[in-house]
Amino acid sequence: MMNLGLNDLDSQIQNFLSKLSMGKPESLERSLSDSPTQYSAVPDYDFTQIFLRSRRKTDLRRLAILSWYFPEKVRIILQLSLKEYWDKSDQFCVDKEILLVSKAVALAWILSESNWSESDFFGNILNKKECQRLVDSLNFFRNSKRRVKRYTGYCRGYRESNRRAPRSFPRELERWVLDEEIWDQKVLNYQIKVQSILSRIDKFLEEVV
Numbered sequence: 001m002m003n004l005g006l007n008d009l010d011s012q013i014q015n016f017l018s019k020l021s022m023g024k025p026e027s028l029e030r031s032l033s034d035s036p037t038q039y040s041a042v043p044d045y046d047f048t049q050i051f052l053r054s055r056r057k058t059d060l061r062r063l064a065i066l067s068w069y070f071p072e073k074v075r076i077i078l079q080l081s082l083k084e085y086w087d088k089s090d091q092f093c094v095d096k097e098i099l100l101v102s103k104a105v106a107l108a109w110i111l112s113e114s115n116w117s118e119s120d121f122f123g124n125i126l127n128k129k130e131c132q133r134l135v136d137s138l139n140f141f142r143n144s145k146r147r148v149k150r151y152t153g154y155c156r157g158y159r160e161s162n163r164r165a166p167r168s169f170p171r172e173l174e175r176w177v178l179d180e181e182i183w184d185q186k187v188l189n190y191q192i193k194v195q196s197i198l199s200r201i202d203k204f205l206e207e208v209v
Contacts, residue, residue: 049081097194
């Protein structure tokens with residue numbers, strides 16, 4: 001646990017960011033402020049999604065923390081994109097449920113739950129070289145220019161056969177149906193764990209305010 005207060009950590013992160021070039025987030029903000037009429041009917045970029053080149057857990061953590069210090073319009077889109085990427089790579093990752101709640105909760109989690117020392121956090125997590133690389137790589141998701149094939153009504157896949165009994169549900173749902181009870185218990189355990197951490201963080205915030 002770090003021997004820092006909430007405001008101290010906030011100030012140190014802001015000081016860290018002052019040493020980075022924040023030209024890319026500022027550029028993304030300007031793009032969002034432009035009039036949509038400047039773009040063609042099918043713009044080059046989707047301004048509702050930010051493409052992330054890295055999906056490593058450490059990089060997602062870095063961006064989640066840094067996002068609270070980005071311009072608001074960019075922060076909202078980045079955090080939605082982070083949540084989507086995180087859900088795909090690790091649906092049961094507690095970090096995303098904590099670091100993307102609010103700035104205060106994120107800072108409190110770093111101080112009280114992460115087990116990072118100050119040197120670990122500013123030497124490994126907020127590593128200047130790695131954070132600059134991530135910030136510079138941010139961009140809106142590029143729209144595909146490929147023409148969408150017209151649907152002909154033909155779909156390749158499983159063909160019904162008289163040798164097989166008709167299925168009551170699609171093949172891809174079989175395992176889900178069989179494991180539904182196990183899956184529901186896993187989801188419940190995950191939700192309980194997240195709520196337990198959030199409760200401890202709320203208590204921590206009450207004590208430091």
